[in-house]
Amino acid sequence: MDAIVLLKDDHKTVEKLFKEFEKAGDGAHKKKRDIVDKIIEELTTHAYIEEEIFYPAAREGAPDTVDHILESVEEHHVVVWMLSELRGMDPEDERFVAKVTVLMENVRHHVEEEEEEWFPKVREAMGRNRLQELGKRMEKAKAEAPADPLAVSSAGT
Numbered sequence: 001m002d003a004i005v006l007l008k009d010d011h012k013t014v015e016k017l018f019k020e021f022e023k024a025g026d027g028a029h030k031k032k033r034d035i036v037d038k039i040i041e042e043l044t045t046h047a048y049i050e051e052e053i054f055y056p057a058a059r060e061g062a063p064d065t066v067d068h069i070l071e072s073v074e075e076h077h078v079v080v081w082m083l084s085e086l087r088g089m090d091p092e093d094e095r096f097v098a099k100v101t102v103l104m105e106n107v108r109h110h111v112e113e114e115e116e117e118w119f120p121k122v123r124e125a126m127g128r129n130r131l132q133e134l135g136k137r138m139e140k141a142k143a144e145a146p147a148d149p150l151a152v153s154s155a156g157t
């Protein structure tokens with residue numbers, strides 16, 4: 001599995017969950033809670049494999065992308081803290097939907113920058129074999145991802 005294809009597949013999975021959340025009715029608190037739990041799991045795992053494997057490899061293999069990578073880590077920082085807050089929040093809390101909405105805005109912006117602005121540069125610089133090897137490592141690393149969003153390294157200062 002190619003690393004960038006794997007990451008884009010994750011992005012699609014998350015976007016599907018976002019759409020489900022947006023479609024859920026006003027009173028569907030339990031459903032929204034379940035969807036947000038899945039979003040937390042998917043995004044924590046995704047941020048973990050990017051930060052542990054993909055970002056460091058990209059920084060080495062495509063040094064021109066360093067500014068994008070540093071910005072991406074700061075965006076992850078905000079996202080994992082929001083995920084952590086959502087973990088303990090009552091879905092009937094008046095801030096719940098607002099927080100998920102801002103999370104979705106942040107993640108959609110972040111994904112667009114990865115896919116449009118810098119993943120293509122990494123693909124060009126690193127080539128097929130290296131990306132396949134990284135993809136394999138990331139697939140395996142998913143099993144080691146933490147459940148706690150604040151255990152992802154970008155959560156720190």
Ligand SMILES: [Fe+2]
Pocket residue numbers: 047050072076110114
């Ligand atoms: Fe990312």
Ligand SMILES: [Fe+2]
Pocket residue numbers: 007011046050111114
């Ligand atoms: Fe990503």
